[in-house]
Amino acid sequence: xxxxxxxxxxANRGVFPGSxxxxxxxxxxxxxxxxxxxxxxxxxxxxxxxxxxxxxxxKKCAELFRRNREKIDGILISLPNFGDERAVADTIKMSExxxxxxxxxxxxxLGKMEVETRRxxxxxxxxxxxxxxxxxxxxxxxxxxxxxxxxxxxxxxxxRFTKVCRVVKSVGKxxxxxxxxxxxxxxxxxxxxxxxxxxGVSVEVIDLxxxxxxxxxxxxxxxxxxxxxxxxxxxxxxxGVPKExxxxxxxxGVVIDRWIKENxxxxxxxxxxxxxxxxxxxxxxxxxxxxxxxxxxxxxxTDIVGALAMYMLQLASDLPSGLLDWNNNYDDxxxxxxxxxxxxLPKKMLKDIRMGYNFIDAxxxxxxxxxYGTCSGRLKSGPLTFARxxxxxxxxxxxxxxxxxxxTDDPLDTFGGVGVAKIDELQExxxxxxxxxxxxxxxxxxxxxxxxxxEAMDNYLGWDVYYHNK
Numbered sequence: 001x002x003x004x005x006x007x008x009x010x011a012n013r014g015v016f017p018g019s020x021x022x023x024x025x026x027x028x029x030x031x032x033x034x035x036x037x038x039x040x041x042x043x044x045x046x047x048x049x050x051x052x053x054x055x056x057x058x059k060k061c062a063e064l065f066r067r068n069r070e071k072i073d074g075i076l077i078s079l080p081n082f083g084d085e086r087a088v089a090d091t092i093k094m095s096e097x098x099x100x101x102x103x104x105x106x107x108x109x110l111g112k113m114e115v116e117t118r119r120x121x122x123x124x125x126x127x128x129x130x131x132x133x134x135x136x137x138x139x140x141x142x143x144x145x146x147x148x149x150x151x152x153x154x155x156x157x158x159x160r161f162t163k164v165c166r167v168v169k170s171v172g173k174x175x176x177x178x179x180x181x182x183x184x185x186x187x188x189x190x191x192x193x194x195x196x197x198x199x200g201v202s203v204e205v206i207d208l209x210x211x212x213x214x215x216x217x218x219x220x221x222x223x224x225x226x227x228x229x230x231x232x233x234x235x236x237x238x239x240g241v242p243k244e245x246x247x248x249x250x251x252x253g254v255v256i257d258r259w260i261k262e263n264x265x266x267x268x269x270x271x272x273x274x275x276x277x278x279x280x281x282x283x284x285x286x287x288x289x290x291x292x293x294x295x296x297x298x299x300x301x302t303d304i305v306g307a308l309a310m311y312m313l314q315l316a317s318d319l320p321s322g323l324l325d326w327n328n329n330y331d332d333x334x335x336x337x338x339x340x341x342x343x344x345l346p347k348k349m350l351k352d353i354r355m356g357y358n359f360i361d362a363x364x365x366x367x368x369x370x371x372y373g374t375c376s377g378r379l380k381s382g383p384l385t386f387a388r389x390x391x392x393x394x395x396x397x398x399x400x401x402x403x404x405x406x407x408t409d410d411p412l413d414t415f416g417g418v419g420v421a422k423i424d425e426l427q428e429x430x431x432x433x434x435x436x437x438x439x440x441x442x443x444x445x446x447x448x449x450x451x452x453x454x455e456a457m458d459n460y461l462g463w464d465v466y467y468h469n470k
Contacts, residue, residue: 003036004038005039005040005068006032006040006072006073006074006075007074007097008032008075010024010080011077011124011128012049012053012083013124014053015082020106022049023080024051025041029041035159037158040065040071041064042057052087052088055090058088062096065091066097073162074162074164077101077102077103079103079119082121082124083128085128085130086131089135092132092135092137100139100164100455101138102141103142104154104157105124105145106149107122107146107147108122108146163452164456167312168461170311172199172200174311175202175263176202176304176308176311177260177265178206178268178302179211179259179268179271179302180276181208183302203304208275208276208279211256212280215248222254225247225251228250229247231290232249235286238355240356241356245282245373248280249372252287253290256284266311267298267299268291268297270284270298271302272285272288272342274361277371282370282372283357283372284344286373289346289375292310297314303323305390306388306389306441308389309388313387313453319348319445320349323441323443324339324343324419324443325440326433327340330410330420336408336423337420337423337426338414338418339418340416340417344375344417345379349446350380351380352378354376355372355376356374356375375417376415376417379417379418379419379420381408381409382446383404384423384445384448385404385444385449385453386402386445387400387401387443387445388443390439397464401468402454407419423469425468425469429468436466
């Protein structure tokens with residue numbers, strides 16, 4: 001994971017003790033260094049107390065930020081005393097940065113409320129936020145209105161904010177690959193490249209035939225093919241899978257890996273059926289699961305926005321994500337659902353992982369020779385965050401549904417990559433998804449990062465987000 005870099009503004013107001021700003025600067029800088037966060041801040045000798053109080057100091061800070069615009073992921077505003085709201089807002093405006101902003105205020109102490117020691121940061125925070133709002137600068141807040149930087153609560157605020165910064169920055173330059181056209185019946189996964197591009201997300205496309213031709217040019221004995229074959233068999237048990245199928249998967253993996261590297265992709269989506277089975281007689285699911293497991297999201301059925309949701313979950317959690325179907329009711333429990341795919345789930349999300357064949361495809365064909373390559377297992381129990389992104393072309397907007405729940409250990413006897421999820425007020429969620437035309441695919445992560453996604457998507461990316469049960 002890359003280190004976060006924050007531009008830091010220590011705000012000061014002259015009628016309050018300057019020593020508070022000086023002490024606050026030292027504490028904030030030391031804390032960020034301890035947490036491995038790089039800091040861009042005006043040198044202490046360049047402004048009074050190393051803080052920002054007036055227009056001239058704001059210009060100095062803004063110019064420093066502009067010089068480091070490629071480095072800065074977000075801005076931290078800290079108020080050791082009331083602070084000068086104009087200087088803070090002017091700094092950000094003149095810096096011309098468009099990054100997330102976190103506003104922090106120090107708490108007063110009951111034994112230090114005299115003129116020489118009181119902060120009034122509680123009050124100053126209102127003024128700063130009001131000015132940022134007037135300047136059209138979106139910002140984030142700490143959980144508590146005032147909080148000590150030395151507290152665990154502030155560390156939580158800080159780490160959440162750096163994740164928000166990472167999501168916003170990464171999505172703004174994301175490159176997603178589309179391997180093949182969408183599966184013919186699946187109009188549900190249609191999307192708007194133009195709306196995605198407006199948010200900085202580029203889509204790179206390759207025809208499936210080009211992949212197939214490239215696979216055909218590789219020799220079984222090739223060094224790259226044999227290395228990939230070894231990686232596949234080490235990734236998960238493949239007993240019973242024909243050697244010919246494994247070799248084809250290895251060649252396909254070599255071609256896909258090469259294309260991803262050449263195009264500098266952050267995620268991809270694959271036309272995984274039915275054309276691939278006709279051309280190569282395998283499913284790419286295990287290869288996609290390997291990509292997911294290595295933190296390069298790979299979505300089924302050419303679901304580009306599904307891949308984007310997986311990528312954002314990964315950025316927020318530092319964990320691999322998977323794409324599943326909202327697939328079945330779980331008996332008569334209104335708050336539980338069965339999640340399913342063939343599957344391409346990463347093995348870090350599964351227990352009892354094994355390679356096999358696609359039962360549904362084999363049943364249609366009445367044989368399994370062209371159906372090998374799926375990766376089956378049971379989703380591990382634990383926390384759950386789900387996300388579905390959709391491009392609403394008619395209204396010209398990107399809409400999102402996110403929420404949290406848990407994967408359970410409830411008994412389930414079926415095939416594929418499967419699990420049971422418990423989500424409070426699930427029936428209301430399902431009605432919302434249907435009424436608003438959301439797809440049957442959903443990206444999921446074994447983490448609780450809904451708040452990070454909401455802040456990034458709603459506040460900074462400007463998407464239309466529904467946060468279930470927030």
